Amino acid sequence: MENHKFSPESLMMSHGYKPELSEGAIKCPIFQTSTFVFKTAEEGKAFFEIAYGIRDKDPKEELGLIYSRINNPNLEILENRLCLWDKADDCAVFESGMSAISTVLLEFLKPGDLLVYSNPVYGGTDHFINHFLPSIGVEVLGFHPDESVEDVKEMIEGTGKAANLAMIYMETPANPTNNLIDIEAFVDLAKQFSTSERKVLTAVDNTYMGPLWQHPLEHGADLVLYSATKYIGGHSDLIAGAVLGNQEVMGRVKVLRTFLGNMISPNTAWLLLRSLETLKIRMDKQTQGAQVVAAYLQNHPKIESVNYLGLLKEGTEQYRIYKKQCTSPGAMITLNVKGGEKQAFQLLNSLKLIKLAVSLGGTESLAQHPNRMTHVGVDIEERKRMNITDKMVRLSIGVEDAKDIIWDLSQALDKITIEEKELISF
Numbered sequence: 001m002e003n004h005k006f007s008p009e010s011l012m013m014s015h016g017y018k019p020e021l022s023e024g025a026i027k028c029p030i031f032q033t034s035t036f037v038f039k040t041a042e043e044g045k046a047f048f049e050i051a052y053g054i055r056d057k058d059p060k061e062e063l064g065l066i067y068s069r070i071n072n073p074n075l076e077i078l079e080n081r082l083c084l085w086d087k088a089d090d091c092a093v094f095e096s097g098m099s100a101i102s103t104v105l106l107e108f109l110k111p112g113d114l115l116v117y118s119n120p121v122y123g124g125t126d127h128f129i130n131h132f133l134p135s136i137g138v139e140v141l142g143f144h145p146d147e148s149v150e151d152v153k154e155m156i157e158g159t160g161k162a163a164n165l166a167m168i169y170m171e172t173p174a175n176p177t178n179n180l181i182d183i184e185a186f187v188d189l190a191k192q193f194s195t196s197e198r199k200v201l202t203a204v205d206n207t208y209m210g211p212l213w214q215h216p217l218e219h220g221a222d223l224v225l226y227s228a229t230k231y232i233g234g235h236s237d238l239i240a241g242a243v244l245g246n247q248e249v250m251g252r253v254k255v256l257r258t259f260l261g262n263m264i265s266p267n268t269a270w271l272l273l274r275s276l277e278t279l280k281i282r283m284d285k286q287t288q289g290a291q292v293v294a295a296y297l298q299n300h301p302k303i304e305s306v307n308y309l310g311l312l313k314e315g316t317e318q319y320r321i322y323k324k325q326c327t328s329p330g331a332m333i334t335l336n337v338k339g340g341e342k343q344a345f346q347l348l349n350s351l352k353l354i355k356l357a358v359s360l361g362g363t364e365s366l367a368q369h370p371n372r373m374t375h376v377g378v379d380i381e382e383r384k385r386m387n388i389t390d391k392m393v394r395l396s397i398g399v400e401d402a403k404d405i406i407w408d409l410s411q412a413l414d415k416i417t418i419e420e421k422e423l424i425s426f
């Protein structure tokens with residue numbers, strides 16, 4: 001009994017918060033304050049010594065509150081709670097998913113380094129990797145889901161810069177195609193290129209699955225990243241990001257965050273604390289709904305194909321990775337209509353309950369067109385290579401009754417008109 005270990009979902013209401021420090025309030029208040037009063041000058045001195053790495057923390061010492069760019073109770077409690085899901089040593093929360101991602105890439109990549117990354121990735125990440133990183137002298141090499149680990153190894157060796165490989169960055173499942181990357185296999189590849197002086201790091205964007213259904217750190221990844229705007233926030237009312245990992249890497253991430261000043265605000269952190277209380281029930285309901293919706297779409301005459309983890313065929317490589325790495329098929333469905341942009345837009349324009357908007361993971365179902373919306377900035381040849389075409393519509397399934405979502409999709413699919421010649425030309 002003494003050693004009972006609570007599930008993360010049971011701790012989301014209380015972990016890391018001491019009511020006695022806040023007048024007994026059951027809920028953590030919003031610490032809307034820029035700075036914190038030190039009891040004595042000696043205490044202020046000690047807090048700064050630790051915050052600025054002047055000396056190591058004594059085992060029993062805690063980093064006291066200094067200034068809200070460095071730390072704040074709402075941020076710290078949120079970070080402590082997020083650590084429970086991924087069993088991470090430490091977490092840093094950011095003002096957006098992109099600031100979490102760009103801070104990690106900036107901290108661990110220096111001019112001359114090589115970054116290897118999976119395709120496709122979120123449109124903003126793709127832009128940062130392909131347009132910003134090369135401008136500061138970082139070389140980038142993308143691989144595709146149909147390339148094996150051995151292929152990627154040869155590609156890395158082929159660059160002549162294998163000794164400069166600094167990081168392998170993965171997004172799995174990939175936005176918007178739902179392609180899976182074998183995290184363990186790429187962690188192993190990173191080891192092959194690591195030396196005693198230099199460890200090749202692995203980072204995984206876990207926004208689609210996390211923090212519930214996939215735990216990249218358990219598969220050996222060094223860093224896990226989130227757009228907390230999506231499932232973690234879950235109500236489409238905030239923008240936020242998070243990074244988790246071991247003490248050593250997170251120490252570096254937090255120092256850069258302090259000096260870029262891109263931490264989350266106390267108010268947004270407070271909203272996320274509220275969101276975390278219902279994270280499990282929201283995500284469970286969303287994936288239940290998505291499974292029913294995907295089964296319906298799969299056999300619809302106006303639909304060519306459906307990419308959903310719950311529909312992966314046994315015996316395939318993707319299915320093997322899914323079984324190894326994910327504990328649920330999630331709630332993101334990508335479908336390809338028969339036809340092209342016209343038919344996809346007819347579907348999108350006819351929806352009544354599902355909203356036509358980018359983003360995902362919220363309580364309401366959303367639909368968008370990756371090729372003309374979120375991924376329009378990705379190189380056109382690359383998009384073709386990744387099967388991001390005009391046929392594609394991405395759905396994020398919310399918590400509505402699945403019957404209603406299906407009704408809505410059914411009436412919108414009925415509005416699609418397709419002529420014989422349009423079928424042929426796409």
Ligand SMILES: *Cc1c(COP(=O)(O)O)cnc(C)c1O
Nearest residue numbers: 096097098122175207227229240
């Ligand atoms: C939305 C998203 C991001 C970017 O997050 P923001 O919170 O919008 O900055 C990164 N990765 C994935 C997979 C996303 O879906």
